[in-house]
Amino acid sequence: MHEHGSSPPTPGKAVTPYVPEQTSLKEFTPKALILGVVMAAVLGAANAYLGLKAGMTVSATFPAAVVAMAALRLMKGSILEENIARTTASVGEALVAGAIFTLPAFLMVGAWESFDYWESVMIMLVGGVLGVLMIIFLRKPLVEEATYLPYPESVATAEMVKAGQKGETGAKYVFGALGLAALIELVKNGRGIQIIGENMGGFFQFAKSKIQFYSGSESLGTAQTYGGGVFLSTPLASPALMGVGYIIGPRLAAINFSGGVFGWLVLMPMALFMNGNLETLVQGGISWDDVLNEVWRRQVRPIAVGAMLVGAVYTLWNLRRDLSTGMAKAFKDMRLSSEDRAKGSRLTMDLPMKWIVPGIVLMVIPITILYEYFSGDWFSAAVAASVMLIMGFIMSAIAGYLVGVMGGSNSPISGLTLSSLVVAAVLMVMLGVSGLHGVVAVLGVAAVVCCACSIAGDMLQDLKVGQLLGGTPWRMEIAEIIGVVIAAFVLPLPMYILHSGTPGGIGGPSLPAPQAGLMAIMAEGIVGGEMAWPLLLIGAAFAIVLIMLRAPSVMLISVGIYLPFETTFAIFVGGAIKALFDKITARRKLSEEERTRVENRGILLASGLVAGEALTGVLLASIVLLNWELPHISENPVLGLIVFPLIAAVLIGIPLKNLIKKT
Secondary structure, three states, X not given: OOOXXXXXXXXXXXXXXXXXXXXXXXXXXXXXXXXXXXXXXXXXXXXXXXXXXXXXXXXXXXHHHHHXXXXXXXXXXXXXXXXXXXXXXXXXXXXXXXXXXXXXHHHHOOOOOOOOHHHHHHHHHHHHHHHHHHHHHHHHHHHHOOOOOOOHHHXXXXXXXXXXXXXXXOHHHHHHHHHHHHHHHHHOOOOOOOOOOOEOOOOOOOEEEEEEEEOOOHHHOOEEEEEEEEOOOOOEOOHHHXXXXXXXXXXXXXXXXXXXXXHHHHXXXXXXXXXXXXHHHHHOOOOHXXXXXXXXXXXHHHHHHHHHHHHXXXXXXXXXXXXXXXXXXXXXXXXXXXXXXXXXXXXXXXXXXXXXXXXXXXXXXXXXXXXXXXXXXXHHHXXXXXXXXXXXXHHHHHHHHHHHHHOHHHOOHHHHHHHHHHHHHHHHHHOOOOHHHHHHHHHHHHHHHHHHHHHHHHHHHHHHHHHHHOOOHHHHHHHHHHHHHHHHXXXXXXXXXXXXXXXXXXXXXXXXXXXXXXXXXHHHHHHOOOOOHHHHHHHHHHHHHHHHOOOOOHHHHHHHHHOOHHHHHHHHHHHHHHHHHHHHXXXXXXXXXXXXXXXXXXXXXXXXXXXXXXXXXXXXXXXXHOOOOOOOOOOOOOHHHHHHHHHHHHHHHHXXXXXXXXX
């Protein structure tokens, strides 16, 4: 039996891998690779529906880890083979996320009459492979050296995998919490079927108010009435989001939620107040929910995108030393001979940089050809390819950083893509490329960047899991490339089937594809000269103010504005539970060993909650694909209230209760 590290990593401390460097275990094997590719196709197809329907995907890292553990245990596979299978499998969800956030926009702007298989393959292939190659540059600064990043979902996955190994007593915490989260998600009947207790109860609804402003003296008797209001969503009854909040801790959860509070309780009421004709629209038959969604999509989210643009630049500036150090090491690695590389640790060995740099350069050629096909102009295509390369690298770095802060499930890939889209659209306008050709060229840049960002974030998350478990980076990188290539040819098929077999197709009422709709609106607005630039500038100005005030994380606050309020609220609730847990344990005067024990149990339980909802979300998406219907239980919103004290009792009570019993 090896000597394995058993404690989850603490931000700021060095990582001790579960499988030591000297240990020789099977890792990159055909059975692990084949299992991973099959899972990539299945999980990717299920998430394609979920993303087109609800505008979100479920992280495939957790279900892939569970399936890999179960399947490879029957085949007597090692923990490192499980790591390779999970790494390959998670590509499917990541690549399809990049696709569903952008490709439907080609349909919406009229560039495609039906879903185009081969163009989709090319975009996903070049974007996905480019994302892998770019992130290899960033692994050292953002994984090995960035010990300050908590990587909540990576830690959750690693703890789940370690708990699943024989002899690990923590398995009961992970799988018990996994079962509880799965039960909660099943009772809710899943997104897109019948949602039960989706919010805490929906007790706060849209409040319409009248404010009168008198002009001149009272004797004039003139007044103007303005309609305003507030819409409050209560926290999502999501064990996974609360688990993420618990893992990242109260500080980061609160920073993220502050953006949600500003977006929904400041910007939304202001927007509603200033839109004087909203009441007329509602009286004309449009529901308040539709009005609120449009105000959020067309006014608040562009402000968030403007803030994210500045936040992205500022985050990169703060990372400049880490990134430059990592780049220097990467280029130094290009000069190492094979003998020098052989002397290095397998735990820190990437693919040779003498392959990576030419690979990135070569990828620009098919991208330029693709953009010429879209724009009809070689010069514009070359400019677009250059912009894509620069923005792809920048946004991949930001995506990886955000995954390290808040996990892959909550990383705002579509927001980063929108930032790239804005830059590309401005350049197309400056180059005189207009009309449908200009719109399609802009969407082409956005689509490749989105696939690259999505793969980059997923890959960094997987590489962090590999670091915690003791995997070999270069083997994981090869597995990721193989997974991308195969998934790029397979995953457009379920999207084609969904578009062809669903009434209204992609973009219709059954599959609205909200992120792609926003991409289409932005591209047409900028290229057509109808973009609301003041909104982006307001967001940029807000981010600059935050920087001047030395706010702790401009990007995380901007992300909070961009995400749904109920999502950031649920993450905040998880952070609050962790704050209460910390306060209780501080009063107990525990020894260092006892404190470590209860902390580990809490992380294991939170990991199980995240994994349970993710697994069930994929299962429910698959059920919908098969046209099965779950029984409808109840629409009573009070059911959602039960989730919160239950999760708090699990995350606080169980670790302490077992500690008392043991002591």
